[in-house]
Amino acid sequence: MSSNWDPLALRPPSHSDELKVSFPREHVMLMTLNRPRHLNAMTPQLATGIATILNWFDDEPSLWVVVVTGEGRAFCAGADLKAWLHDQSSGTANEQESVASSVHGFASISRRHTSCKPMIAAVNGSAYGGGVEIILNCDMVIASEDAVFALPEVKRGVLAAQGVIPRLGRVAGHQLASEMLLLGNTITAVQARDRFRFVNLVVEKSAVVPTALDIARQMTMNSPDSVQSSKEGLILSQKHHFEEAVHTHSMSLVSKRLYHGANIKEGLAAFSERRKPRWSNPAKL
Missing domain, CATH: 1.10.12 (Lyase 2-enoyl-coa Hydratase; Chain  A, domain 2)
Known part of the structure; x- marks a missing residue:
């Protein structure tokens, strides 16, 4: 392996307690969305924390792979729709400008194309909307047997606009991508693996993070x-x-x-x- 790994020397920047950061394997960072009572729905504070940590991760030579997961029974429920309604009602929402000007997309992950370091999604439960957008921009996806996925934006009058549409079209093909995007229905982890082709492995819930960390370890065995x-x-x-x-x-x-x-x-x-x-x-x- 290598002889220059010292996790005690790592000093990640300060961030909200809505995000947990640890270093469970050599050269590997584990990033856990930590709003379990709210199904890890994205907040500005959580999104800012993710951006801060990933920018630091990208610039830290001793970190080679990142695993992202969620605390509790959900991976990520996507955007906070109540906050979105408030912005719409108050006239402060400017969705077109927000999407166009976003450098890295939803949660600073869904359109993150500047980093060459691998990102693995450990999907421990449900993933909706922006949660699926995050997953589609990860390099490998490990899902629990009870994980479910949906792009329900069309059921709420909004749009999955942060990169998932072209990416899902490439991965699944036009017709299957249309099935998720235009119906907004939920699919299972097995369907995500076998039909839509954006999940690599489906494992028992207790094995999701360990499996993702083992894959990260295998990556770090390579140059x-x-x-x-x-x-x-x-x-x-x-x-x-x-x-x-x-x-x-x-x-x-x-x-x-x-x-x-x-x-x-x-x-x-x-x-x-x-x-x-x-x-x-x-x-x-």
């Missing part, structure tokens, strides 16, 4: 430079046509860091010497 460059390639493939994506990826700073960094030399040497590699933290870009 962090290689993992992060691979994720960047996936992100670029969503933005560009084939040849442009390949060219842009090959000339990026993340690829340059890989080809000129210590880990490529270590990986090749470890293979030649028939030993496990000892990865080092990627250099800051």
Whole structure:
């Protein structure tokens, strides 16, 4: 593995107690939405806390993977609709401007395309609206057997506008995406895995977070430079046509860091010497 991991040296920035942050595995951060009585519905304070922590995570070389989950029986119930009604009634809502100007989307996750570090969703229960938008922008999704998913915005007269529409269309295809978006009905974890194809594994509820952490551990067994460059390639493939994506990826700073960094030399040497590699933290870009 590596020899430069010291979780006691990590100093995450201050944030609301609506978010819990811990470091349960080497190079892994666990981020837990902590509004269980409100099904982890998003508040401005929680969204700000997530943005603050993820910006710090992105800039911390010793952290390579993040797992996001929810406290209690829900993953995330999406936006606080009562607060939304208040903004609408008071005339302070400006949804079009808010969506267009949002850099990273719902909860600072749903359109977060600047980070090359993997994010794993550990879906411990229900996920509605914005909760599904979060999940669709994660790199892997582990769901409990009793987890359910829905995009019920059409039933409330609002819109799932923070990135889930194009992403779900790519993942599930137009017709299945329409089924979720235009009907607003709930689907099960097995359906999300087998029909809609945005869940990787369905496990017992007690195994959701441990399974996600084990997958994170498996990721950290690989070169962090290689993992992060691979994720960047996936992100670029969503933005560009084939040849442009390949060219842009090959000339990026993340690829340059890989080809000129210590880990490529270590990986090749470890293979030649028939030993496990000892990865080092990627250099800051």
